[in-house]
Amino acid sequence: MRRVVVTGLGMVTPLGSGVEHTWSRLIAGDSGASKVTAFETEDLACRIACSIPLGDGREGTFNPDRWMEPKEQRKVDPFIVYAMAAAGEALEDAGWAPKTDADQVATGVLIGSGIGGIGGIYDASVTLHEKGPRRISPFFIPGRIINLASGQVSIAHGLKGPNHAVVTACSTGAHAIGDAARLIMLGDADVMVAGGAESPVNRLALAGFAACRALSTGFNADPTRASRPYDKDRDGFVMGEGAGIVVLEAYEHARARGARIYAEVVGYGLSGDAYHITSPSPDGDGAYRCMSAAVKRAGIDPSEIDYINAHGTSTPMGDELELKAVERVLGPAAARASMSSTKSAIGHLLGAAGSVEAIFSVLAIRDGVLPPTLNLDNPSVETAIDLVPHEAKRKRVDVVLSNSFGFGGTNASLVMRRVVD
Amino acid sequence: MSDIAERVKKIVVEHLGVEPEKVVEGANFIDDLGADSLDTVELVMAFEEEFNVEIPDDAAETIQTVGDAVKFLEKNSA
Numbered sequence: 001m002r003r004v005v006v007t008g009l010g011m012v013t014p015l016g017s018g019v020e021h022t023w024s025r026l027i028a029g030d031s032g033a034s035k036v037t038a039f040e041t042e043d044l045a046c047r048i049a050c051s052i053p054l055g056d057g058r059e060g061t062f063n064p065d066r067w068m069e070p071k072e073q074r075k076v077d078p079f080i081v082y083a084m085a086a087a088g089e090a091l092e093d094a095g096w097a098p099k100t101d102a103d104q105v106a107t108g109v110l111i112g113s114g115i116g117g118i119g120g121i122y123d124a125s126v127t128l129h130e131k132g133p134r135r136i137s138p139f140f141i142p143g144r145i146i147n148l149a150s151g152q153v154s155i156a157h158g159l160k161g162p163n164h165a166v167v168t169a170c171s172t173g174a175h176a177i178g179d180a181a182r183l184i185m186l187g188d189a190d191v192m193v194a195g196g197a198e199s200p201v202n203r204l205a206l207a208g209f210a211a212c213r214a215l216s217t218g219f220n221a222d223p224t225r226a227s228r229p230y231d232k233d234r235d236g237f238v239m240g241e242g243a244g245i246v247v248l249e250a251y252e253h254a255r256a257r258g259a260r261i262y263a264e265v266v267g268y269g270l271s272g273d274a275y276h277i278t279s280p281s282p283d284g285d286g287a288y289r290c291m292s293a294a295v296k297r298a299g300i301d302p303s304e305i306d307y308i309n310a311h312g313t314s315t316p317m318g319d320e321l322e323l324k325a326v327e328r329v330l331g332p333a334a335a336r337a338s339m340s341s342t343k344s345a346i347g348h349l350l351g352a353a354g355s356v357e358a359i360f361s362v363l364a365i366r367d368g369v370l371p372p373t374l375n376l377d378n379p380s381v382e383t384a385i386d387l388v389p390h391e392a393k394r395k396r397v398d399v400v401l402s403n404s405f406g407f408g409g410t411n412a413s414l415v416m417r418r419v420v421d
Numbered sequence: 422m423s424d425i426a427e428r429v430k431k432i433v434v435e436h437l438g439v440e441p442e443k444v445v446e447g448a449n450f451i452d453d454l455g456a457d458s459l460d461t462v463e464l465v466m467a468f469e470e471e472f473n474v475e476i477p478d479d480a481a482e483t484i485q486t487v488g489d490a491v492k493f494l495e496k497n498s499a
Contacts, residue, residue: 069438071436134475138459139459
């Protein structure tokens with residue numbers, strides 16, 4: 001099978017617009033959490049979130065007009081706008097703008113979302129109830145369904161290869177990158193634009209996730225302290241929004257055009273818990289099998305893993321189960337491994353989490369810096385693994401593992417490494 | 422320009438994101454103002470909402486220019 005490398009990165013996150021802006025704030029230990037002011041929250045159990053900082057584009061604010069015409073933005077939910085921005089940045093970063101028919105056909109898109117246009121579905125439901133079916137916009141459906149992120153990106157950039165979408169809750173972004181890599185390995189495409197996008201910061205989604213008892217509710221007065229993976233006071237995740245998208249490319253294709261190569265996607269593992277709709281299996285077996293499959297596919301020894309970007313959502317159960325599963329995979333090598341949860345800074349971006357975190361993992365290789373786990377004041381369990389509390393640290397990183405686990409017991413792990421020619 | 426024509430123009434500018442000076446009586450929504458078939462459906466809905474009228478599908482199909490819309494609405498709105 002063909003080798004696959006990462007040649008372009010793009011993201012919109014609660015820490016700002018663009019990869020470099022987000023990354024520098026992440027390394028500085030900034031938090032993207034704040035009290036929600038965009039809508040009424042007084043009756044909600046969770047009144048905080050990690051929202052995209054909108055603005056004119058200066059100082060890392062997100063200016064959607066740079067990526068999509070205002071009249072087009074009006075027709076879609078924000079997850080599609082975020083996907084357009086992150087995909088546009090990733091393609092620019094990769095220097096890939098296919099113009100010939102052959103290049104366009106060789107380039108595909110695989111962008112997923114956990115729940116897609118839930119905000120727009122809520123609004124249209126209210127319209128249907130109050131004004132009837134004749135007031136439902138013709139753009140209601142194409143602006144809300146999940147694969148329209150891939151559709152819009154393909155239309156904007158003329159990408160005529162495989163056009164696909166993943167929907168696996170919080171594993172979406174990782175599955176999208178893994179599946180897209182396989183399409184390239186098997187020769188269905190030479191280049192894939194892959195990742196996840198999500199826009200769940202609205203009343204309905206906050207109410208729904210709070211009902212699942214998944215959200216933090218004890219830090220409404222102190223939002224930046226709410227997301228605290230592995231800390232004994234953690235009480236749930238903080239909702240985030242945004243998109244993370246990479247350009248994946250066949251190694252030979254990238255070399256032939258002289259593209260900059262960030263890392264190689266060497267391992268991808270998938271598994272199902274077959275246990276519960278929202279709770280991870282108590283033995284952590286699904287996570288263990290998923291990571292093991294990725295490590296096996298990568299053909300590495302677990303002791304080679306330098307950095308793990310954890311799923312680590314800051315929920316009471318999930319964090320410790322993942323930690324135990326990681327310890328089981330690493331064995332005695334746990335003592336030399338570092339693992340952090342960047343959800344402590346940007347919150348949980350659901351379907352975009354896996355791809356945003358895969359990008360952070362790639363940047364850890366590029367810069368030799370590990371992003372921190374914020375708010376880790378008192379770990380709830382002892383571990384030999386360095387959880388990178390509070391502050392970023394320097395470390396040479398050659399091999400990374402990025403974990404994502406979703407509702408339904410769906411797990412995905414990616415292994416990426418510095419390219420060795 | 423009549424009050425109705427002004428209101429029609431405002432809706433067209435808003436929904437199609439076009440320059441106001443392009444929204445003239447003879448401008449065809451699709452050929453001149455860049456609308457697609459879904460845009461025209463939404464435009465008709467916006468006219469219905471603004472003028473509190475119901476525009477049946479067969480009538481909607483005859484509304485292809487700014488002038489068509491103004492004429493229909495002058496005749497049918499209260």
